[in-house]
Amino acid sequence: MPSIADYFNGIASRTGFSSTAITSLVGGAPSLPRLQLLAEVVDAVAGSYTQEGVRMWFARARRPLEGKSPKEVLQQPNWQPSDAGPQEVLRMARSLLS
Secondary structure (H helix, E strand, C coil): CCCHHHHHHHHHHHHCCCHHHHHHHCCCCCCHHHHHHHHHHHHHHHCCCCHHHHHHHHHCCCHHHCCCCHHHHHCCCCCCCCCHHHHHHHHHHHHCCC
16 A cells, blocks of 8 residues: 555656645645545546646636635645545546546
8 A cells, every 4th residue: 555655756746746735735634545535636637737737727716616726625624535625626637537
């Protein structure tokens, strides 16, 4: 099973995000479930975009997220992977694969 460090390294290599940015994207609490969800989102988005495109995807406000960006949703403290916001971010990322 991959460790937290493995997830950090994988996300950083696919996005160019720093460890500080990754920590921010998991609501400031890098738990394994949050990093797993973020890695799944990154993998889906990175399949369609360059590193710069991935960063832009996270920054752009989205109607399904009530005008927030995926980054804003995931920066909320105490989110859980099963919460509606992170699940919508994941759904939007997966839609890029179809």
